[in-house]
Amino acid sequence: MPSFKSGLKHHTIVVLESALVGLPRKLDLPGYTYHLISYPHTATAEIASRIKDATILIAVTLKLNAHLLSKDVSPKLELIDYVASGTDGVDLEACKKRSIVVCNATGASVTATHEAVQEGKWTERSVLNAMICEEVVGVIGHGAIGKRIAKLSHVLGMEGRTPFNEVLRHSTVVVVVVPRTSDSTDMISLREFELMRHNAVLINVSRGGIVDQEPATEDNCRLIGQGANLITTPHTEWSGRATEIHWMRGMPSNVVV
Structure with a gap:
């Protein structure tokens, strides 16, 4: 977890997607006072006007680009708490230039993902x-x-x-669980599929872009609609109750260290 040391004693916390977060009514932030502004949903065009006074910003799915993270748009911003396993939705270089701390919810979905399997929510x-x-x-x-x-x-x-290539050559089940970065985008593509066994099962529980042609649609993937052995599911494990509980426990420690 990044270290966040603020010189401010009062913060303006802006939550852009509270319908997806489930924040507690009151945050336990010893030594700090805060004003919480919560929006159930925020359109991309609304972000700039809503974050101009924020010192702490909480987002879930919205993309925070360099323009939104500039001093002109968000001059008071000190911390972004991105409620996701990765931080690829945030321009980290722009944050680094302004010393904006970025936290994420690493591990919050672990239990929910595991329980989905345990409860038989996958196919037989x-x-x-x-x-x-x-x-x-x-x-x-x-x-x-x-x-x-x-x-x-x-x-x-x-x-x-085992080395990466050997994992692909010998595994009958390959599970991909890596954050999406410039290095991991399209990590699994034609070369990797050619290395894999013909009967192997590939399970990607990371961002779609880790596997070339994801998110798969009929327009960009020839496997869709051709009777291929392909199963796609929505990215919703973060919405489980266990994830929400972990998030509510972790948010205060992300905001104040």
Whole structure:
């Protein structure tokens, strides 16, 4: 978690998408007073006018580009709490230039993702069913979710770390759990698919752009509508109750360290 040391004792906290966050009515921020301004939804065109007085900004899905993060638009901004596992929706270079601290909700969706599997919310022919047999599970990424998947897989016999290409060559199940950055975008593309076994299952629980041609539609992916073995699901594990509880616990510690 980034260290946030503010010289201010009173903050204006602006929540741009409170319908998606579920903030508590009162935040426990010892030593600080604050004014909370909450908008259930915010259109892109409305962001600039709503953040001009914000010292702390809370967003979920909105893109915060260099223009919005400039001194002209958000002159008082000190901290962005981005309620997502990644921070690819925020222009980090623009924040760095102004010393704006950016926090995210790393690990908040781990339990929700795991419980979705445990409660049988995947299809009957799920990856867990496949892993029980003599399968080789490759986990690309070792963050909070990756560690949880690795721990579960270890119980089923998975061991050790393996070079990237070897993971692709030998795994029957490849799980991708990495943040989206300039280096990881299109990490899985034609070359990687050619390395994989013909019967391998690829599960991407990261941002869509990690796999080339995601988000997949009939316009950009020839597999859609062709009877291919392809399943796509919405990116909604962050909306689970467990995620909301973790977020509400973590938000105050992100705001004041």
